[in-house]
Every structure is written in structure tokens, then in C-alpha cells.
Amino acid sequence: MKNNRVAVIGAGMTRFVRRANESSGELASQAVQMALQDAGLTIDDIDCVCLGTAPDAFDGIHMNGENLIAGSGGRHKPYMRHYVGGGTGVMSPIHGWMHVASGKFRTCLVVCEEKMSPCNPHPAGAFLTIFDHTTEQPLELTLIHIFSIEMCRFMHTYGYTEEEIAQISVLCKKNAMDHPAAQIAQQITVKDVMSSPVLSWPVKRLDISPTSDAAVAIVLANETVARNHCKAPVFIEGVGYRLDTAYWCTRDLAFPNYVAMAARDAYEMAGITQPADQIDIWEPYDPFDYKALHHMNALLLDKGGRRTKELLHSGAFERSGSHPLCPSGGALGVGNPIAATGLMKIAELYFQLSGQAGKRQVNKNALRGVAQAWGDLMQVGTVVVMSSEGGMPRTTPWSQKKAEDLPGTALKSFDEVPHFKYEPDLRYAWDNGQALTTYLDGLKKGHIRGSKCPKCNRMMIPVRQFCEICNLQAVNDVYDLPDSGTVQTFTLSNVNWDSSPLPDGKVNIFAVIAIDGATEEMGLIHKLSEVKPKDVKIGMRVKAVWKPEAERTGNILDIQYFKPVSDKGQSDIRPRQIKPVELDAISAQPFKGRIPMKYIYTAGQGGGRFYKDLFEGKLSGTYCKACDAVHMPPTSFCEVSMTRLDPEKDARVVNPKSGVVAAFTVVHEDRSGHQLNEPKVVVQVEFPEAFGSVFGKLEVKDGDVIEVGMPVELVKLSKGAGAEQITFRSRA
């Protein structure tokens, strides 16, 4: 077979910060420029671009990948985004690998960007709507709840204490002190972690990685290009990625089987049979400290979990140890701009294996490393194995980089720069279809319903019309199940879905409950009540407390909560087969929902210049040497040459009164599609000195003839205004 090895030959990244001044595209462009420089290439040498960014709900831009084309160097190139939630970062080099290993492209620029700060009041709020719209969202869950639930189950199964787990947080934050991009590197102790505020037991503040803004880019090349351009190429030797069912309450959360399967795929491709002995560096995903251990069990293919524990206790995970874990500092220390974090880990393997990690260089001759990311509903594992031919520690630009050498501007507050608020109106009415309608109908009648697959005989909740593991076998038999069950795992939460604290002393108890009569471990998530938080135990028997019949609407909240009962085990009530609901106009009522997000966007470097000018009634463009043109609107990078521009230093004054209408349209609808009483005119206006244009609305006076070529002037904006206020008027 043809040689289709793929190598990493360069990397770039911005600093990881809580709140960046740069726009999403600007962050990406900064990482891209560094990566190209590191690889000794220009954008013209790049055949294609691959983009990773996790939920659009963070950056606050629908089809965020499309908005990032220019910043990622994708203009007029084959450009494609891929996405597996939190696992996206490590999926990115895999998708890039496909581009090159397929033989279709010689080089591929892989870019990961995440700007979480626009999402307000807290990015955690974006996680409310990752849950099933009908069966879970009404409970007002967020990611921290299910992490806590998973951590609880992990501790229970593997016998970890909170203190043992806290060692990972201590290690990562310490390692990050040597990372130039790090956001929250610090020397802390296990005691500090233990005494940090409990957010949702067992998770405490210092168990969690921060939210961050950043971008990371790497350059991939086929072996020929790699050998010509790179002293110490680091090859991608194995890739794996697996996605488990969306019904996350229906599996044991202690061991991430999907990560182990992805690891096995990658190891098989890389010829690894004994991962513990054959891998030198480990970069498992560590958004929470327990996750690093949880993932190590899978990466070591060690379902019993003994090896990971031994390595933790023996100090092997230290950078100087036999199995260095997150030598970068990981998500816990460097920061966690979701997709960018995963690619930062890939970059770390590149630095380490090519001997350019400087102060972070591990204490052994490292030839092989593994990086892994994870995401979705405790659901996806992405794994990459990389190897070098022996990169002796050496001095390179990357081995010496300090924080001040990296781009990325941290803001303390949005008020330091021009910024805009925006609230999209994202409303839905979910068709529940046959299966969920039958499920909701059961709730209304005071029953928890399941359906039974005739192939695998699983009694599944919630009701479904097909079996996801039996080749989409049709499922027709629906049953009323008992409304009792057993607590599989739980969390004692002090926070709301948007991360705001609950009133003092209030604790929400969420639990995954295996429902009696359903197949083992088939559960649902709900609240517990009528029990003291300290008395909640895994294995506890509970029963549903229903709303009065007249108040039930066919909603998961028809169950108010579950309360403890003292029966001995599965009650012997037999599930009762019932007829599925026959759908008609009344029964097929859709289930309403919304994505309740609010955003604050910084204007960024280019936009900052544009609006600061406009607040004074001025206009400027940015001169680009490569294009020998003044780019309009102002910009901090050229999307043609991918060179860095400075909207301040390279600013060229443009006369705001020299505008000419290049195109116009009369619009009859508002942003939501409602008919306007008075139509509005949108114009695209060009300026003779500049390459580009400005879009805005035209103030129409009686007698104005709107036409292409119409001379117009840009109207001064009052401070705080944004795109919606950009206005032109006739100069005639």
C-alpha cells in the first residue's frame, strides 16, 4: 500500500484567557500565523483547512465554522469543520489526518478555536440545552451535575477518595506553571482543593478547569513534505474515535467503554499491544480532575482500574516519573477552551516528541505519546497516538516561548473595549413522534413507560420505536413499568443550571435511578427529596412522588421527585403491556422549548478600531502590504496572505463622506421574519481608497433616488452602538 503517513510539522497557539479582546476569527488567525511560521510555510503552501470548534452556543454564532473561515486561512480553500462536542479537539488532527492520508491533499492546516466568554452570564448555561429537550431539559440540568454524578459513580466503583482525585488538580496546575499559554497555573495543595467551595458534591471549585478563550493550530503534511520542511516531524501513528448512545442514563458511568474502544482502534493502527509499556507521554482529557483518572483506566485498557491507582500513588504521573500525565498542565492548568484544549494536547505531544518542550520536557527519551479528548453526554472518546524518531531536547523558538511571546489579549471586563449585547430568540416546538408521545402519555397517567426490543429483549426507557443496538429493529411493545427504582449515582448540588448559586442551605439532589422492570442499568435522571443530603446512598430504593392527576400534563415534571422507600428490592409488580398512543391532532402536540442564551461580543482589534473611529464620525481601513491595498473594514489580519496587520499602526484614514452604493436591497421583514410596517433599505457601500465595503442601513429622505452608484456618507455613531445602528445617508 502507498505510504500515507502524516506528520505534524508546526504548531501555534494564543494565550488561554478567561475573556479575550480578540474576536473569534482574530484568535484563530493568530494561532494560524504562528503555526505557519513554525512550519516554515505560507498560506499558499496549504492545500486544505480543517476546523474544530465545539458548541456554537459558546462563541454565540450559528454555523460558527463559516464565520471562522477567514481567520482560519480557509478563504478560497477546501475548508471543512468537524464536531464531536468536547471531543472535537482531538478529532481535529484525526479529520486532518484523513485529508492527507487519503492522498487527496499534501498539507492540511488544522485549527481549533473556542471563545466561551461571549456566553453570559456564564458559559455553563450553554449546557442546559445539551440534554434531551423533552425528557431531561425540564429538570434544569447542567454539565456540572452530570460530571458530579459520574464522579460519584467513579469513586464508588473504584474506591477513590476526593483527596486522591485532588492530586490530579494539584499536578496539572503545577505543570502548567511552565506553559506559556497557561491561564490558571499555580502551586496548590490537596488541602486547597478540598477546602474550595463545593459546587455540586463531590465536585469542588478546584476540581474543575476554567472556561477560556483561545485558539490553537497545527500544520499536517504527508511524509515527503514533512521531511523537506521539518527537522523532527512527529507522525500520527494511530487514530480512534467512538460515540456511544445518547441515552446516557442507560449505561454504567464508572468506566468509559467508548474511550477504551477508541484507544484500542488507535493502538491497533499504531501496533501497540501493551500501552502501559509502549507509551511514554499521556495527555488524557482533564476538564475535571477525576476525568484524567477515569480516562487513564480506559487508555490503559484497565477496566479493573488497578494500574492507574498504582501509578497515581507511586508518583509516576509527575513529569519526572515513568508515566508523565498532562505534562502540558492540561485543561486544569492551561485552561479549557474546549476544542482548543484538545489540540493544545496534540501540540504538547508534538513539542515533547520533537524535543521542543523546554522547561516542560519530560525526563525520559520520549518516543511515543497519546492524547485523548472526551465529550457530549459522557459519550465520545477521541484518541491519537503520535511518535517521533527520537527528538533530543533542543533549543527552538517553541522551547523558549514565554507568556509575553504569545498573542491573545486578556480583558478584566468587557467595559474596557467596545462590545455588543445580543439575545437570539431561539424557540422550538419539538415533534415527539410516536415513541415519546406514548412515554409522555404514560407520565400523564402516572406511569413510567418502557418498550421492549424483540431481538435483545431489553426493556428500554424512555420508549423508543427502534432498537439502537439491534440494526434498528422495530420496537412495538410498550409497557407500564413500576414507578420505583434504585439510585445508581447522585450529586448534591449547590448551583443552578446557569452556574448561579442556590439560596443558602438549599441543595438539589439529582440522581440516576434504575427503574424497576427495565433492563439493568436502564435509568432516568430525576430529583430526590424527602431525604437529608447526607443520607443519600448509591443503592438506595426510591419511588416516584407524582403531581395530582389533574395537574399532570405529560411532562417529566409530572413526577415531582423520587423519595426513599424501605422495600427490599425490585417490587414484584409485573410490567403491564399497553397499546401505543394513536397519534392524532390532539395527542401529537409538540413540546415547546428554547435555547435561553445571552451574549456579549467584544469588537475585537479590527472591530474595535472601526467603532472607535465611528463614534467620532471617522473611518479608517487597514493597509496590507501583501495586497498593497487598504482593507475595509479594519482588520488585524489579511485573510488573503494570512499576515498580521495592526489596525492601529497600519490604519489609513478613509473619508466617511466618500461612500458609493455598490448594491442595495429593500427589506420587508425584521430579523425574526415579521413584516415591517415601513420597509428598510440595506446598502453595501464602497469607498474609493479602500478594498472592501461597509454594510448598513440607508436613511431615506423624500426625493432620494436609491440606485447603484448613489453617493452616500457614513453617519457618526453614538457610543455603545453596534452593527444594527450603522447608517448611511445621501450626499446629494
Place this chain on the structure above:
Amino acid sequence: MGVVVLGVGYCGSFPTSSGLSYRELIARAASMAYQDAGINPEQIDGAVTVEEDFISGYSIADEYTPDQIGMVRKPIYTVPGDFLQGIGSAVMQIKTGRFKTVVVASFSKASNVLTKDEVVGFAYDPIFNRLGVTPHYLAGIEMQHFLSGSSFTAVDVAEFSAKSRNSALCNPLAPYASRVNVSDVLGARSVASPVTELMMARPADAAVVVVLGTDDEVMDTARKPVYVTGTGWASGNSIIERRDHGISAGTALAAKMAYAEANIENPEAEIDVAYVCDIYAHRALMHMEALGLSCDMLPFVNPDGGAQAGGDLFEATSGARFFDAVRQLRGEAGVHQIEGAERALVHGWRGVPTDTCAVVILEGEGR
């Protein structure tokens, strides 16, 4: 090694589909594709799903992809892009030599989205381009640029729309087929001049699933294999202030890539049937220009009525065209069959505010 289409499945399109959840809609199309390919999902090596979060209605939509295509715990990822980009990604996957069969799935459950224009408008750059008006404003700007830079007129655009809607009256999968003429289209309610309501595809629900495989391994299971001989995709500038709105650079570059791979030198002579994205009717003509297809080709463009008649399926729009193209090459397209069609072009565009486009070349068994 060649890549072939082993099976296709389609459920839709419908203006609404309240009897089916999105899961049930997709499962139906998936079962049909597996049946068509003579294969079970457990035999398939990997999957690519094509969708965008806010259209699907979740913050992390890819969570909800594996179950209804029967690909739980398999290698699977999402391409938030055009359906044909998903095909391009799957073809690369197969060509790495690590995968023999890959399924590509996409859907639109647009009827679940109560505020579609809000979602589309949310794709505009927050710093410069959210003007507080209909997101279709860019289509108006584009159409004006396009008409002023070419020999086409608004009547030509209206004619394209009217023809698509009328001819699709014979296609049972096209819910927006209707008897309209040029003056109906031109005189329809103006949305963003010169674009009228009847020049725009209306949102619809549908799911499309395609099973791809290597030609050497799986030929015997496929009922009537169709070859994928070229894939290309490219993006115009995302900064709309510096994009040429009179042309589709994304289409031209994607076509160049696909034509080179499929050894096509003279597209008009070598392609028998073409499917071009027509979410706005002017875009169909603009795309034809970028694809190197003249007006003489019009009788062989979108014989199924395109999105004008079949509806805007968002990410899945080109998937509906792909489905029809496969049926054409198998000689199973029914009343709108183009006799002797051996080579088809399918084109996709991601809609405003993008110029991201993809092109796939398909060839029948007789190639």
C-alpha cells in the same frame, strides 16, 4: 480503489411532520438505505452525520446522532457543513484504507424550529453584519450584483423558479410543487428586493442517508452501485465586505477540484444531469455559471424540482438532490427520469451568509 454508493434512503420532504420525531424520521431513512444497500448497520465501519446545533435545536447536537442510524459506539463524527461535504469527508475516510463502508446521514426538522430567521440571522458576524433586519438581506444584495454583472434578468430568475415548481408536480417527494408562472413569481411578496417569496425555497422536513463503500469489497451486496468519481468543496470569503457577490467563488473552486478528480474537461458535454443549489433562484443561475454550465443545460438541471419545489432542508438540502441523482443513474427516477443519464453532478451551498459550496460527481454502472 473506487468509492461507490451502495444504498440511499430518504424520508420526506414534508412541510411539517408531527407524527415523527427527528429520531423516527432519520431511522426511517436509515432503514431504507440499509435495505437498499443489502447491509446491516453492524457491518458498517463508520458514520458521518451532517447538521448544525441550532437548526437541530441543541447546544451539542452531535450527541443525538448515533442511535437512529444504528451506529452506537462506532467511529462517528459530525460535519457541520453541507451534506456533500459529509460525502467528501466519508470518501477521504474510505481512501485512507482504514474503513471499507461509511454511512452519511443528514436531516432537517425545520418544522421544530419556531424562529428560523432568528437562527439564520445568528450566523451573521456579530460585530459587523447583524443589521436587525431579515437575514435574507444578503440574498437581495447578491441578486442585484449577479444581475448587473451577467446577461441574466429578473425574468430569467423567475422563470427558473416557476419551471422548477411546475415540473415537480410529477414528483411526489416535492411538497412545494405548484402551478405558478413568471408573473406570479415576480409579483409575489417582496422579502429583500429583488428577491420575492416565490424565489426562495421554503423550509421542509426530511432525512437522507447514504451508504458508501469500496468498489472491490462490497460490490456484490449492492443492488445497483453508483460510483463517486469526484468530490470537491471550497469556501468563498467569510468576510462579506470583501467578497465578490456577483459570483460563487466557492462553487468554481469546488467544481475545479471535482472535475479534475473525475477527469471532466468539458462539463456541459460530459454531464448528463446536474443538481444545483437553488435555495434562492438567482443562486441556481449563479451556480450554473460557476460550474461552467450554460443555459442550454437548463432542461437537465434539477429535474426533481430542486429545493424550490422540495424545500430548504438546511444542511440536508443537497442530500435530497444526491438521492435523486442516484435514482437517475439507476434509471429509477420515474416520470422525471432523464433518458440515458450516466453521469450526474450534484452541487450544494450552505445558504446565506456563506459562499461555502461542494460538488460531487456520480457515475452509473455503465461508466
